[in-house]
Amino acid sequence: MKKVYITSEQKEELNNIYAEYLNNPLIMEMKKIPMHRGSNCYLHSFKVAKRTLNKAIEHPNLDYKNLLIASILHDYYLYDWRKNRKLKKRHGRNHPGIAINNAKRDFNISDEVADMIRTHMWPLTPHDFPKSFEAKLLNIIDDEIATVEFLSSKKHKKKKEKQYLSRIATLFE
Numbered sequence: 001m002k003k004v005y006i007t008s009e010q011k012e013e014l015n016n017i018y019a020e021y022l023n024n025p026l027i028m029e030m031k032k033i034p035m036h037r038g039s040n041c042y043l044h045s046f047k048v049a050k051r052t053l054n055k056a057i058e059h060p061n062l063d064y065k066n067l068l069i070a071s072i073l074h075d076y077y078l079y080d081w082r083k084n085r086k087l088k089k090r091h092g093r094n095h096p097g098i099a100i101n102n103a104k105r106d107f108n109i110s111d112e113v114a115d116m117i118r119t120h121m122w123p124l125t126p127h128d129f130p131k132s133f134e135a136k137l138l139n140i141i142d143d144e145i146a147t148v149e150f151l152s153s154k155k156h157k158k159k160k161e162k163q164y165l166s167r168i169a170t171l172f173e
């Protein structure tokens with residue numbers, strides 16, 4: 001088993017935050033936003049959050065709480081860019097800023113969370129380089145999950161969705 005660096009109190013706190021977001025009606029709106037190859041924004045975001053946090057706890061002294069919130073909210077832009085020509089054009093570069101504004105409005109996020117969301121699309125946003133270890137981790141894992149989603153086929157979409165929903169039901173295995 002891999003060594004982890006969080007206490008049981010920290011684990012409980014992170015689990016509670018995760019569950020709160022998972023069941024929040026505003027967050028559930030992300031289910032309506034289609035994403036790479038039959039995934040949706042809700043599934044994508046919790047897949048990213050789960051993988052990011054499970055990696056993060058293998059490292060000591062990270063800002064786990066802000067990293068968890070940033071991972072969940074990194075794509076909280078709430079529109080379907082496929083349906084809007086204007087938004088489609090610069091979606092890759094603009095959506096981190098839109099996600100930050102929505103997250104500030106709905107969840108009162110910290111500056112650390114906003115910074116991690118801002119840099120998650122680097123190098124597409126060349127001026128927004130992820131500086132902290134946490135921001136780098138989110139940036140890399142978002143790419144990794146997006147790539148896996150992009151490469152998966154649309155076959156058995158409903159079945160896959162069900163499997164993913166049960167997989168993201170808990171933060172830690």
Ligand SMILES: [Fe+2]
Nearest residue numbers: 074075095121
């Ligand atoms: Fe994104």
Ligand SMILES: [Fe+2]
Nearest residue numbers: 044074075142
């Ligand atoms: Fe993403």
